[in-house]
Amino acid sequence: MTELNTLKISEARDALRKGDVTSVELTQACLTAIEGADALGAFVHKTPEIAMEQAQAADARIKAGDAPDMCGIPMGIKDLFCTKGVPSQAASGILNGFKPEYESTITSQLFDAGTVMLGKLNMDEFAMGSSNETSVYGNAVNPWRAGNSDAALTPGGSSGGSASAVSSDLCLAATGTDTGGSIRQPAAFTGITGIKPTYGRCSRWGIVAFASSLDQAGPMTKDVRDAAILLEAMCGHDPKDSTSADLAVPNFEAMLTGDIRGKTIGIPKEYRMDGMPDEIEALWAEGRAMLEDAGAKIVDISLPHTKYALPAYYVIAPAEASSNLARYDGVRYGHRATLAQGDGITEMYEKTRAEGFGAEVQRRVMVGTYVLSAGFYDAYYNRARKVRTLIKKDFEDVFAEGVDAILTPATPSAAFELGKEVSDPVEMYLNDVFTVTVNLAGLPGIAVPTGLDKQGLPLGLQLIGRPWEEGDLLNTAYALENAAGFVAKPAKWW
Amino acid sequence: MSIDTDTAARVAKLARIKVEDDALPALAQEFNNILGFIEQLNEVDVDGVEPMVSVTPMRLKRRKDGVTDGDQQDKVLANAPDSREGFFAVPKVVE
Numbered sequence: 001m002t003e004l005n006t007l008k009i010s011e012a013r014d015a016l017r018k019g020d021v022t023s024v025e026l027t028q029a030c031l032t033a034i035e036g037a038d039a040l041g042a043f044v045h046k047t048p049e050i051a052m053e054q055a056q057a058a059d060a061r062i063k064a065g066d067a068p069d070m071c072g073i074p075m076g077i078k079d080l081f082c083t084k085g086v087p088s089q090a091a092s093g094i095l096n097g098f099k100p101e102y103e104s105t106i107t108s109q110l111f112d113a114g115t116v117m118l119g120k121l122n123m124d125e126f127a128m129g130s131s132n133e134t135s136v137y138g139n140a141v142n143p144w145r146a147g148n149s150d151a152a153l154t155p156g157g158s159s160g161g162s163a164s165a166v167s168s169d170l171c172l173a174a175t176g177t178d179t180g181g182s183i184r185q186p187a188a189f190t191g192i193t194g195i196k197p198t199y200g201r202c203s204r205w206g207i208v209a210f211a212s213s214l215d216q217a218g219p220m221t222k223d224v225r226d227a228a229i230l231l232e233a234m235c236g237h238d239p240k241d242s243t244s245a246d247l248a249v250p251n252f253e254a255m256l257t258g259d260i261r262g263k264t265i266g267i268p269k270e271y272r273m274d275g276m277p278d279e280i281e282a283l284w285a286e287g288r289a290m291l292e293d294a295g296a297k298i299v300d301i302s303l304p305h306t307k308y309a310l311p312a313y314y315v316i317a318p319a320e321a322s323s324n325l326a327r328y329d330g331v332r333y334g335h336r337a338t339l340a341q342g343d344g345i346t347e348m349y350e351k352t353r354a355e356g357f358g359a360e361v362q363r364r365v366m367v368g369t370y371v372l373s374a375g376f377y378d379a380y381y382n383r384a385r386k387v388r389t390l391i392k393k394d395f396e397d398v399f400a401e402g403v404d405a406i407l408t409p410a411t412p413s414a415a416f417e418l419g420k421e422v423s424d425p426v427e428m429y430l431n432d433v434f435t436v437t438v439n440l441a442g443l444p445g446i447a448v449p450t451g452l453d454k455q456g457l458p459l460g461l462q463l464i465g466r467p468w469e470e471g472d473l474l475n476t477a478y479a480l481e482n483a484a485g486f487v488a489k490p491a492k493w494w
Numbered sequence: 495m496s497i498d499t500d501t502a503a504r505v506a507k508l509a510r511i512k513v514e515d516d517a518l519p520a521l522a523q524e525f526n527n528i529l530g531f532i533e534q535l536n537e538v539d540v541d542g543v544e545p546m547v548s549v550t551p552m553r554l555k556r557r558k559d560g561v562t563d564g565d566q567q568d569k570v571l572a573n574a575p576d577s578r579e580g581f582f583a584v585p586k587v588v589e
Contacts, residue, residue: 101569199549213549242554311534322509329510331582333573345585350512362511366521367528369509370497383535385545390538392546425524426531442549467550 004029006169009073009226010253016062016072023062023072026172027055027116030074033170034118039494042155042165044079044137045087045120058114069253070233071114076165076174079120080127081107081217082206086117090208091135092125094356095334104206105238106175106217113233118171122161125358126325127182127210130431132160133418134360142190142415143168143490146455150493153415153457156186156431162220163190167490173230176220179210180313181435183218184447188410188460191449191488193227193481194220195474198467199442200245203238211320212243214313214439224448224478228252231470247468255471260479261295266403270306271434273412279453280409287407287450287461290483291476301403303394308387309437310429315371315384316440321361322368328356363425392441399466405476408434410447410460434462444470446477450484458488497525 004026007015015021031048051074058072082088082100089095107117122140124132131154132140140160142153144167155164159176163186166174176183178196187194195218202217209215219230232253237246267288272281292298330336330352337351357365371380398406412433421428438445444467447460461480465473497505502522506513513521567580576583 098573101566101572200552239555239557243548243550243552245550245552246555305538308535308538311532314528315532315535326510330575331584332570334575336575339585343585345587346510347512348585349510353510354512357511362509363524363528366505366509366511367525370501370505370525370529371532373505373508380532380535382545383538383540384532385547386540386543387535387538388546388549389543390540392549424527426527429531440549 005033005171007172008222009070009172009229012073012172013069013229023055023058023116024052026072027051027074027118030118030171037168037170037494039141040143040164040168041122041138041140042161042168042170043076043119044091044122044161047086047117047119050086051116051118054111054116058116061114068113068233069229070110072116073172074116074118075110076118076121076162076171077107078159078162078175078177079123080177080208081175082208083107083117083120086120088120088208089136090126091123091137092356092358092361093136093335094328094353098334102206105203105240106207106234109236110233115233121165121174124158124160125361126208126321127158127177127179128321128360128364129157130181130185130428131418131421132157134358136358139418140164141418143494144190144415144457145490145493146457152418154189154418156189156415158182159186159220163187163192166190166192166220166222168494173219173221173226175217175234177207177215177217178439179214179317180439181432183220184435184445184462185411185431187220187447188449188458189415191458191486192220192222193224193446193448193477194218195227195231195446195470196438196444197231197235197470198444200243201235201470203236203241203244205238205240209324211317212324213320214317224474224481225253225256227446228256228474250471252471252474255475256478257475258479258482260291260476263296263404263476264402265291265296265298265476266301266398266406267298268301268303268306268406268408270303271408273433277413279459280412283451283459283461284407284409287480290480291407294479294483299403301398301406303398303437305387305390305394306437309391309440310433312384312387312391313436313440314367314429315380316388318364318368319372319381320368322365322372325361325365328353360425388440391437395441395443404466405473406464408462408464410434410462414453414455414457414459438464443467444473446473448477448480448484449486450480451486452488497522497529
């Protein structure tokens with residue numbers, strides 16, 4: 001038998017049901033793998049006791065014969081999710097020591113389904129970043145390396161710990177969150193699958209808020225089938241999130257037929273960027289050919305406002321962040337600065353936030369404060385919201401013309417070296433150029449690994465679907481996955 | 495639009511983040527880089543376009559305006575840096 005931690009959710013589920021393996025065995029295999037992988041910086045709070053307790057309960061439930069698909073599956077949870085009694089810091093110093101007294105809706109649903117939590121996963125601070133370098137815990141590292149180089153590469157961000165952990169088989173799957181590409185970009189950088197569902201599919205309750213109109217949680221998994229299984233467990237209406245959609249959740253896995261004959265796939269010309277590496281261009285062309293061979297109709301489309309998505313995002317996201325992060329004031333939870341003689345409450349706020357927030361978070365909070373301030377609100381914030389309306393309309397127009405899904409590259413490059421892009425924030429922001437439109441339009445998007453670059457690093461393509469049609473999107477992704485046949489794994493060095 | 499150190503200081507104050515005086519010029523420069531990037535939005539014709547309020551066209555649900563939760567003072571205070579006699583404690587606010 002292969003090492004149990006390398007199993008996919010679907011394989012583990014079937015083996016558990018047949019009695020070939022127990023959740024305790026699966027969980028022990030993952031915990032052993034995690035113990036030997038500190039060099040990856042993926043797990044930042046380990047919860048072996050909780051994991052073993054949950055695994056034993058799952059085994060009892062499986063034996064009783066009435067277990068959901070996710071029962072007994074060991075997972076990692078992004079640090080952005082509040083987990084009761086377990087540190088939940090959003091990788092920030094300002095939440096140092098914070099142990100929630102409550103459980104996020106998504107982790108509640110997963111635990112109710114019998115899922116096992118191995119621990120909390122590294123990420124960019126408050127999910128602000130594209131390289132996992134803004135974390136208070138230090139960098140998460142990509143298990144992949146370029147050629148014979150031993151330079152440490154970024155796993156992407158913000159869900160960098162999730163991507164690193166799934167890619168290196170420390171867990172069977174992980175939760176991620178995606179505000180501008182934070183599931184799809186790290187998935188592409190590490191050769192795994194990640195889907196951001198339609199805005200409103202997954203409850204945001206108990207997930208530390210960054211930009212509430214853009215944030216969505218989603219699965220990060222070893223293949224498309226696993227993404228379908230885990231997504232179904234994460235979705236559902238939640239009265240505690242007023243933007244949660246009251247819609248039935250389909251059986252996504254049952255929709256994976258691999259048959260995409262007659263589907264129309266759009267190729268947006270605006271995603272062909274100046275200076276895009278030839279390898280990305282070639283990967284995209286191959287993906288187009290794969291879907292065509294599978295029987296889809298390929299059409300060239302235009303999404304004319306694509307170019308303005310990143311600038312609009314860098315108004316809207318910081319604006320919402322400055323508002324959401326106002327709650328970290330040193331009064332109710334987390335860090336409070338030591339005060340000098342005579343300091344009043346304003347000094348307490350200012351010192352606490354200067355000590356607790358990292359540089360990128362401070363930058364975004366202040367940019368957000370500026371664009372919302374009197375005199376600039378219309379020029380920046382309202383203008384960005386109008387541009388957002390136009391970006392969404394671009395997609396509505398092509399869907400109205402009969403396009404079922406849109407194929408784009410997932411990232412403008414393969415994973416880059418840690419420390420390389422940190423110096424210029426705007427350069428770093430360009431990482432999300434292909435993913436951020438999807439958040440602004442509230443659409444589902446999935447990254448699927450389809451090839452390796454000449455240095456042997458994974459590259460991914462993105463498929464964008466119609467709102468609420470994750471099942472159809474997953475099926476198109478499944479056809480792409482079948483055609484690409486991506487099976488490469490990183491060579492173990494950690 | 496160019497941001498000077500006075501504006502940077504004002505924004506830091508509004509955001510309640512302490513920034514030392516010697517760090518203000520670099521901060522102003524970073525703001526200018528980011529705002530320069532955002533300026534591209536001025537190229538877009540937004541006449542007659544409604545600013546987006548909700549990305550999915552949904553009606554917010556209504557519920558009875560009643561108490562649904564409470565009676566957990568100890569839990570509410572459990573993570574407070576300083577709590578006394580059932581309250582959050584902060585430095586003196588009123589003279």
